[in-house]
Amino acid sequence: LAPMLERTTSAVVNISTTGKVVVRDPFFNDPLFRRFFDVPRQRRERRISGLGSGVIFDADDGYIVTNSHVIDKAEDIVVTLENGQRFDATVIGKDPGADIAVIQVEADNLTEIPLGDSDDLRQGDFVVAIGNPFGLGQTVTSGIVSALGRSGLGIESYEDFIQTDASINPGNSGGALVNLRGELIGINTAIYGSGGNIGIGFAIPVNMAKQITAQLLEHGEVRRGRLGFVVQDLTPELAEAFGVAHKKGVVVARVEAKSPAQKAGVRVGDIIVSVNGREVENSAQVRNEIGLLRVGAQVQIEVLRNGKTRTLTASVGKQLKQTVSGKSLSDKLAGAKLSEAPEDPSRGTAAGIQVVKVEGRAASAGIRKGDIIISVNRKRVKTVSDMKAAIKKNPKTLLLNIQRQRQGLFILIR
Template sequence: MLWLVALFFQAPAYATWPLQDGNGEPLPSLAPMLEKVNPAVVNISTYTTRTVQQNPLLRDPFFRRFFNMPEQQMPEQKRRTQSAGSGVIIDAKNGTVVTNHHVIDGADEITVALEDGRSYTATLVGSDPDVDVAVLKIDGKDLVDIPVADSDPVRVGDFVVAIGNPFGLGQTVTTGIVSALGRTGLGIEGYENFIQTDASINPGNSGGALVNLKGELVGINTAIIAPAGGNVGIGFAIPTNMAQASITQILEHGEVKRGQLGVIIQDLTPELAEAFGIENGQRGALIAEVQENSAADKAGLKSGDVVVAVDGKDILSSAQLRNAVGVRKIGETLKLTIVRDGKTKVI
């Protein structure tokens, strides 16, 4: 049971929180930034109708006859459930709202509520379960959107703010720092490249905004590690660059169509590096197999090649290579920097 304890006291009328320090300097506050950003973060309510499973004995004619139950088939029972999440308006003119796929998955009805109390029935444009991104449309006037930042310059130690609807309480703001970047292998999504933060993220925050101190969107809050069922300081957000790749395709096609290289890859371990004669300490993704007639085969990639960069951006693991390719459209051209026989080559 959750206990809420309220403490009341009567303060003198003149008592106010100081706006300046002892030297008369203004105290730092996130309030001016949040006043611009908060209207762009929305609460999402979903309604789902599910069929309630009946006891198999109730469908057994012998059981029904024994207990003198009516012979006619019992009608299926329906149950309507409600759940809550968060979302972000990224295009006020077109009413485009981004959230997580798992927030709206299976929903019959989606309602978007704004900070000012207005609410709209949303239309699902499309979603990408592998990245856990969904795009909604609402028809509203005087909406406020949030500027979307390039997430690549985000560094460990940067201050960030998480905004969402935890436990259905309503819009809530928490602060913290970027704890780590490029988190993969968590088994949460098909493609993982998470920003890890210690800003409190709880159930209901999913789909909400992770913003920098400029009020720019750098991530979509998605998941937590919660052994006790609540926040323990380990939350994860999808970087905007990764989410934007899916959002663009959803807005264009209603779905995401991913290109493939046509290779089987694995991490470059010290043992494999030694076996292939690769310099000790080199990191990258080892190509274990090239599929016949694939894009990789036609480009001249070979088993034993180690991919160390894609379009000039370093690749440190097989997961990074998979993510780098997974966000590209079919037909795009990539420049892969590889190490082959101890020499660097661009394909």
């Protein structure tokens, strides 16, 4: 491995960040205390720091790819090269949905890493992880590809992970997963469980990272497309019920009215077997394929219908997701940004109101980013209008039933 690493490690950098978060004094914000003492709400700032890794993919322009969570809330970002040189970095764009970000440094004589093709990976291939675990400095570990196409883990919104037993620890996030030719085939992003490595780590495939970084460089954000259907995995029981011998694919469970999918002729009960010529095995894969397409792109969808194969062509539409202020619904939800979220079988989430951003009073009440509000005051809510109606009936108290990472809980806000 040494000759390959001599060509590769200089393209992997250490990233350190500092930032500020606003915290509330738990004593002064206690409702019982405030009942007897009229004091203003106490807010104070706390400095936070973080460590991670990144990979230089464009040496001429100084572009570095890393994880979005590595630079989240960062005010200052410092990149340290393998030779010890340090540079301030600026954020070009980030995509929390896939946990990818691009930052830039102004430096000469950088080394970029060659990009591989993650579609060529096979289970059992040898891989090497390079990063900055625990802030110790650049570290190399090796292992194999344990599995491909891991999804439904609840780690990111868009999941298609490479699973590896190469040691990935805190601080490795954003680092490189390379093959034996020294080509980048993944961006290290997560470990299974909390704490340190237990032999199960995950990396974002480089082919997904390529598509995301291209949009981040062009727009500063990822403008995901939409077709307007809901799918679920094709289980053996469903395959038997539909009378098909095909063992791979997804079933269309719902088609939105006037959506690109409906206009293309997609129907409920269709079994999607490929998207743009790529076979699909589960609903998460379809979500990733569609979500990474640009608005206006033409997509070929191969479906099984009544025992016959059909190829449908759809034009990718814009995402309909629009956010509303929580405060516009209730002062008790001040600080929250909300949007309508459809049912997503690939992630095990029901239709409801998703929390896309949270701070202030809503955060203090225990609401978290990514939560999906299923009911308000015991009334099922799927739209913002539903939520408005439920709050209007009893505005003094909000009893929220929330789905959080496949778990359910109640939050009471008075």
